[in-house]
Amino acid sequence: MKILVCISSVPDTTAKINFTPDNKEFVAAGVTFILNPYDEVALSKAVDLAAQHNGTVTVINVGDATTEPVIRKALAIGANDAVRVNAVARDSFFVAKQISDYVSKNPFDLILCGRESSDHNGSSVPVMLAELLGMPCVLFAKSLTIDGTTATLDSEIEGGKEVLSVSLPFVAGGSEGMAEWKIPNMRGIMSARTKPLTVVEAVEVAQKTRLVSFDKPATRSAVKMIAVDDAGKLFEMIREEKKII
């Protein structure tokens, strides 16, 4: 079984987010970049599935050379090889087009992605990729098991879940709980240095969106402290002052 995991390099979850004075660009200086946590779960799942089904795991990233440390991390976790599409990711459609172009030339039995990236949170790449490839997509997969060429998944829905059955190949989005996190061991880290990382050039894609600017949420006014003995007045107070309940 050939499994592809789509990964992205994102600011560390503890990073403070800052922009240039004109608010047009993210300031990357001083920020540690990590493997998108949702992708990491998907990758952990892929490594488990490959072990169970005598398969291989390839990771693919759309990014410039600065994303290679994150790709090496994915190789250390257990991917067999990696592909980097040499382009700065412009938007979700651009990324989905690059990956679909690669997959149409190099077929896989299963494609896993994080259900979203922690920088843009669009949840769009897995779905667009599936659409471009004419495949089903289970974006909010909570669990995934494969028997032969059929997969069974639990999928998150409003107020519950669905149990789904689908034939390979398809695209699934990973989130917490789908697999145990894998922490790279020393052998993994050493072998990651020599595992194959292929760089391919990007295909042309018509531009669909343009980033105008960033903005930060307005800071809240100072917190109003309430004594424990007055806790009983909380809801009245919120009704009076905020009129939201």
Added chain:
Amino acid sequence: MSVLVYIENADGKFRKSAFEIISYAAAIAQQINKPLVALSIGKVGADELAKAGQYGAAKVLNADADQLSKSNPQAYASVIAAAAKAENAEVVVMSASYNGKSVAPRVAVKLDASLGENVISLPDTSSSFIVKKGAYSGKAYAMVELLAPVKVLSMMPNSFKVVPNAVTAAVSSFQPAIDSKDFAVTVKETVRASGTISLPEAELVVSAGRGMKGPENWGMIEELANLLGAATACSKPVSDAGWRPHSEHVGQTGIAISPNLYLAVGISGAIQHLAGVSSSKVIVVVNKDPEAPFFKAADYGIVGDAFEVVPKLIEAAKAFKASQN
């Protein structure tokens, strides 16, 4: 040209989020001076469909074919794209629910459109078409211009007020041809916990963290949530420890929410947690540690032990409820 809004149902009923999204789409239609068309997919009764008119949808397309009775993002996307073409829609709007997020990107690809995901306010259409959406897991917003002639928008739940705007809804049947390839996924079972409130669209949320000391103490959190009509949520350490399901985890690697009221008990407020809840309109923090970072991001704070404060809040919620009736 028109604005098309896809309205979701759950077991044949429209939820509040459906009326919210019609209100939002109606405001866009008014802003760009185009008629609004609503699309319902699946089995929804005539009385329920007529409700779309109460929020400004004068025309409702009813795609109620048997094969669409169960949720299927692939087929639903085909139906929405077909409706967008039939109605010559230049803006297609839906909720960024689990279903909407699984559908909108497909619709955008099918229509060769620009996609604005998780938008939180009306677009700026004064000279181009610019949407505002969440970025960096709630730590920032991004203003993005949508360049293609057709725009597909998914809106974060709770970002727009339901606005009554009564018109008479003319319902017509909509039965596009759908490719059998769109039915590759089989729904074997649907499990909906009755009586619980869906967390992503909840207006009120009661959330708790490690300060609760163990899963056996969640009874009072659930009681408080029930009294308020709130959904329950939790912090990452709590779901990691298996005290609560992952689906309740709000924060950077869980889900992002924007309720009217977020009441956090025994959660210190790590930056990853704040990211997922910072767009809540009012935040109340209960923590025994006066130095907990969450107080800096809160509107109301109570320094005290959860086991002392929550019972008081339960009594207050009972009194509050009684005063409203």
